[in-house]
Structure formats: C-alpha cells, structure tokens
Amino acid sequence: MGGPLEGIRVIDVTEGAQGPWAGALLADLGADVIKVERPQGEMMRQGGPRKNGFPLPHVGMNHGKRNIVFDVKTPEGMETMLDLVRGADIFMENWRRDVSARLGLDFESLRKINPDIVYGSASGFGEAGRYGPLASTDGYSQAMEGYYSLNGPIGGPGERPRFIVIDFTSPLTLVQALIMGLMERDRTGEAQWVHCSQLRTLHSLAAVRSEEYFASGEVPQPMGSTTAYCVPSQAFKTADAYVAVECPNDESWRAFCNTILLPKLADDERFATNAKRVENRDVLTPILEKAMLRFEAHRWISKFREAGVPCSRVNMDIEDLYEDPQVVANNLIVTRTQQDVGWVRTNEVPWTLSKTPAVYGHLSGKMNENSDSVLEELRQRKATPAGTTAAS
Numbered sequence: 221m222g223g224p225l226e227g228i229r230v231i232d233v234t235e236g237a238q239g240p241w242a243g244a245l246l247a248d249l250g251a252d253v254i255k256v257e258r259p260q261g262e263m264m265r266q267g268g269p270r271k272n273g274f275p276l277p278h279v280g281m282n283h284g285k286r287n288i289v290f291d292v293k294t295p296e297g298m299e300t301m302l303d304l305v306r307g308a309d310i311f312m313e314n315w316r317r318d319v320s321a322r323l324g325l326d327f328e329s330l331r332k333i334n335p336d337i338v339y340g341s342a343s344g345f346g347e348a349g350r351y352g353p354l355a356s357t358d359g360y361s362q363a364m365e366g367y368y369s370l371n372g373p374i375g376g377p378g379e380r381p382r383f384i385v386i387d388f389t390s391p392l393t394l395v396q397a398l399i400m401g402l403m404e405r406d407r408t409g410e411a412q413w414v415h416c417s418q419l420r421t422l423h424s425l426a427a428v429r430s431e432e433y434f435a436s437g438e439v440p441q442p443m444g445s446t447t448a449y450c451v452p453s454q455a456f457k458t459a460d461a462y463v464a465v466e467c468p469n470d471e472s473w474r475a476f477c478n479t480i481l482l483p484k485l486a487d488d489e490r491f492a493t494n495a496k497r498v499e500n501r502d503v504l505t506p507i508l509e510k511a512m513l514r515f516e517a518h519r520w521i522s523k524f525r526e527a528g529v530p531c532s533r534v535n536m537d538i539e540d541l542y543e544d545p546q547v548v549a550n551n552l553i554v555t556r557t558q559q560d561v562g563w564v565r566t567n568e569v570p571w572t573l574s575k576t577p578a579v580y581g582h583l584s585g586k587m588n589e590n591s592d593s594v595l596e597e598l599r600q601r602k603a604t605p606a607g608t609t610a611a612s
Contacts, residue, residue, distance in 0.1 A: 223250020247284025
C-alpha cells in the first residue's frame with residue numbers, strides 16, 4: 221500500500237529549501253512528484269557539502285522525486301510544462317512575485333487548462349507589501365521577525381539561532397495548505413490557490429512571545445536558556461554536562477525541590493508559586509545552580525524522571541541527537557541510497573499514519589534522469605482517447 225497521497229501528481233518547479241522540502245515531504249506521503257529544473261540547474265545544486273560530487277543539501281531536499289530538465293522560456297519547454305500541468309493535481313512554485321504571471325504559469329492561467337489544479341506558492345514575505353518581490357533566506361526571515369533579538373545570554377545583543385528554523389517549518393505549513401486545497405477540491409469540485417510565506421509561518425510560531433508583549437507591554441529580551449513566564453525552566457550545569465529542567469506547575473516544583481534535597485524551598489514564601497518564582501528568579505536561580513552541580517547528568521535525569529519532573533539531557537552535538545535512544549526507538553532517521561551518491565541520512569516526516577504510512581524513496585540524483593519516463597507518459601496520454609486509460 222502506498223502513502224496517503226498515492227495517485228496525486230505534483231509538478232514542482234521550486235528551488236532552494238522552502239519549496240523543495242515541501243515537495244520531498246509530499247513524495248514521502250506517496251505523491252508522484254516531478255521536479256522540473258531549468259537547464260542551469262536549481263540553486264541548491266551549486267552548494268555544498270558534497271558526497272561523490274553531489275551537493276547534499278539538494279540531494280536531501282529533493283528525495284523521492286522524478287527529475288526532468290527543460291526551459292519554459294522556449295516554445296517546446298512551455299508545451300511540455302502545460303502538458304504536465306494538464307495531468308497534475310498540484311503545481312508548486314516559489315518564484316519572486318510577478319514571475320509566474322510573466323511566464324504565463326500563474327494560477328489563473330493554469331486553471332484554464334486544468335480546472336482541478338491546486339496551485340501552491342511559497343515566498344519569503346508574502347504577496348503584498350514592498351518586501352513581496354524580495355528573495356529571502358532562513359536567517360534573513362528570522363532577523364526580520366525578531367528571532368535574533370530573543371536569543372543569546374541575558375543582557376546580550378541577541379544572536380542568530382544555529383538551527384535552520386523557517387526553511388523547514390514553512391514547508392510543513394505549505395504541505396498542510398496543499399492537502400487542505402485537495403480536500404476542498406474533492407468536496408466542492410473547485411480548485412484554489414494556496415500560499416505560504418516564511419513571514420506568515422514565523423509570525424505564527426512567535427505567538428507566545430507576542431502574547432507576552434501584548435500582556436505586559438515589555439519587549440522580550442535575550443534570556444539564555446530561561447523563559448520569561450516559568451521558573452525554573454532552563455538548562456543547568458551538572459557535574460559533567462547540562463540538563464534542561466522545567467516545572468510547569470506547583471506539583472512538579474515540589475518534586476524538584478525534594479529531588480535536589482532542598483525540600484524547604486517549596487515552602488519558602490518567596491518561591492511558593494510560579495509567579496513568585498518569576499518575581500524572585502535572581503535569588504532562586506543561583507541556589508538551584510549550586511545544587512545541580514552535585515551529581516552528573518545521568519543521575520539527575522534518572523531522579524527527575526522517577527519524580528515526574530520534565531527534564532532532558534542537553535544534546536551537545538548533532539550526533540548526540542541522532543544516537544539518542546528515543547530518536548532511534550521512534551525511527552526518526554531514514555537512511556536512503558542512490559547509486560551515484562551512496563547513502564545519506566534524512567529525517568522522517570513529522571506525521572505518523574497507521575494505515576497509510578510514509579513511503580521513503582530514493583535520493584535525488586542527476587539532472588534530467590527521469591526525462592524518458594516522464595515524456596513517455598505524456599506521449600501516451602496524448603495518444604489515449606478521452607475516457608479511456610493509457611497502458612501502464
């Protein structure tokens with residue numbers, strides 16, 4: 221049995237990370253994703269690091285797709301594109317604003333030749349406003365949305381988060397929007413245009429920080445690993461590593477105090493409620509930091525989990541994460557292979573479906589490697605009278 225999107229065909233003309241990763245997720249969910257590249261190759265083919273000559277960012281973000289190369293600015297290329305669109309369920313692009321209309325590949329143009337098409341657009345800053353035509357990157361979008369200003373040590377100038385955030389969360393929202401578009405099409409028979417921007421996605425993810433500001437009127441500042449609304453909620457240094465601990469309620473706070481052998485803290489009026497602990501964090505935090513130095517990380521984690529206190533070892537590098545027993549137990553890492561590239565590890569899709577699980581196909585490889593099969597399908601469809609089924 222294929223994935224939940226088996227039978228859905230996607231034409232993917234996106235480049236970079238935001239659109240291609242969304243296309244790869246659709247492929248993992250069982251869709252037939254045809255990646256159309258321009259003759260020069262998409263931008264991610266120019267980067268690194270590389271394995272056996274292949275750029276790993278492109279390989280990982282375009283897995284599971286078929287690849288064909290042509291130039292839509294030529295009559296032959298445009299004819300091929302329109303033939304592909306006629307047999308597609310989804311068309312997805314992340315061109316700069318007005319490029320799709322200039323090429324004749326905007327939503328209104330494509331729905332004339334395929335009224336069932338769900339058209340997906342991904343952008344940096346949305347359709348409106350003066351930033352709309354601008355290209356974007358993960359770091360650029362995070363800087364604009366204020367993410368830099370919230371990271372780093374207390375009193376610091378703010379820092380760039382080292383994990384790539386928006387390039388891989390914006391594709392999730394795009395995938396969900398495309399699936400909603402398919403659902404609406406199947407319910408009403410009407411296609412539609414769905415749009416996802418890095419700005420809109422980041423703005424949604426910033427909901428808690430925004431509410432803090434709206435409620436208090438105070439601009440959030442860098443706070444290291446702590447939070448503005450909960451104490452304790454931070455990473456503590458232990459005898460050998462760091463452990464992140466959070467006490468979201470009074471029950472876990474009392475359990476925490478008992479575990480660190482300071483039960484009287486729970487009865488101290490200055491720390492009796494979370495609001496009091498937030499108010500007096502400057503007094504409380506040094507006490508907790510000193511107590512946490514007593515044991516090594518694995519002992520604290522064992523004790524906290526037994527007491528029901530939320531905690532985790534702070535994985536200090538990416539290999540720690542990949543080898544974490546919980547990651548391994550949930551099969552969150554997928555090993556894919558390709559003849560020319562060899563093996564590469566990628567992340568599993570974030571959704572689990574019991575009946576139609578994800579389908580993890582091949583890595584992306586050479587440009588135009590599937591042109592013969594794609595063009596043959598187009599020839600068969602043209603040669604097949606309406607109302608009949610082409611031979612497979």
